[in-house]
Amino acid sequence: MELEYTACPLCGSDRKRKAYPNFHTYQVVRCASCNFYYLYPRPTEAAMLDLYSKNDYFEGEEAGYQSYAEQEPALRATFRRLMINMKKHEITGGSLLEVGCGYGYLLDEAKHFFNFRVGTDFSPQAVEKAKTRAELVYQGGVDRVPPDRNFDCIIATQVIEHVYQPQLFLEELATHLKPGGKMVIATPNMGSFWRYIMRDRWPSFKIPEHILYFDKKSLSVLMKRIGLKNIKTLPYPHAFPLPLIASKLNVTLPSSLNKYNLWMPATTLALYGTYPGNLGS
Numbered sequence: 001m002e003l004e005y006t007a008c009p010l011c012g013s014d015r016k017r018k019a020y021p022n023f024h025t026y027q028v029v030r031c032a033s034c035n036f037y038y039l040y041p042r043p044t045e046a047a048m049l050d051l052y053s054k055n056d057y058f059e060g061e062e063a064g065y066q067s068y069a070e071q072e073p074a075l076r077a078t079f080r081r082l083m084i085n086m087k088k089h090e091i092t093g094g095s096l097l098e099v100g101c102g103y104g105y106l107l108d109e110a111k112h113f114f115n116f117r118v119g120t121d122f123s124p125q126a127v128e129k130a131k132t133r134a135e136l137v138y139q140g141g142v143d144r145v146p147p148d149r150n151f152d153c154i155i156a157t158q159v160i161e162h163v164y165q166p167q168l169f170l171e172e173l174a175t176h177l178k179p180g181g182k183m184v185i186a187t188p189n190m191g192s193f194w195r196y197i198m199r200d201r202w203p204s205f206k207i208p209e210h211i212l213y214f215d216k217k218s219l220s221v222l223m224k225r226i227g228l229k230n231i232k233t234l235p236y237p238h239a240f241p242l243p244l245i246a247s248k249l250n251v252t253l254p255s256s257l258n259k260y261n262l263w264m265p266a267t268t269l270a271l272y273g274t275y276p277g278n279l280g281s
Helices: 045-051 069-088 105-112 124-133 168-172 194-199 216-225 242-249 256-261
Strands: 016-023 026-032 037-040 094-097 116-119 136-139 151-157 177-188 229-233 238-241 259-265 267-275
Touching: 016 194, 069 105, 069 238, 069 259, 094 105, 105 116, 105 124, 116 124, 124 136, 168 177, 168 216, 177 216, 216 229, 216 267
Parallel strands: 094 116, 094 151, 116 136, 151 177
Antiparallel strands: 016 026, 026 037, 177 267, 229 267, 238 259
């Protein structure tokens, strides 16, 4: 892949120091100005968008997911728990937009919590599957959503770590929120104890797809920067298929055990904020 050498995606500083240098062509560096972690160098955005648009991204070998479909029981369990937690925090009801919806498992689990559900994804294969689980699904990014269509809640889970211009991405999402609407952003938690324990073997160092690494402080800063108010933490327990966990320990288990889940705490950071309307005024 063609590579680019960039400044900090959060603050723009060129000052950085090595943090995790042992990823062959790549390393994860830490900004010396704002302490944000990011991939350096990184593939160009055009190269990665081409990867995400491939039909085999969700069922491939070299990149993406080995089999997203085999993770369905664990993903659905995760999203059911997420919806329950969102309801407890008064984030459900009305219309929902999910950016990066994959096969639509979250949208399907949201059917008892939202009246109208819309998704987007770059993969044509994913879009075809997700269309059976929501009212509307667009192929592409948030730019494919009609500009006059606004939502009570927008969620992007396991997406922002792939995004090349994170502030612009959140600003685009905010243009589709109704006044008083909620934005939920979930991403691998760089502040997790798992990262400290596992270091270079932390599974969320998914190189080169994950180019940004957020902790609670950095994600809060970004969400506040675009004008969201009352930034709060949303509990996000995550279930993983047992064979997937075993594979991270170099142990191979039969895929028939995918129906058995292991709940892992603190792997995912989720924050939500309220759109007050008239951002930037």
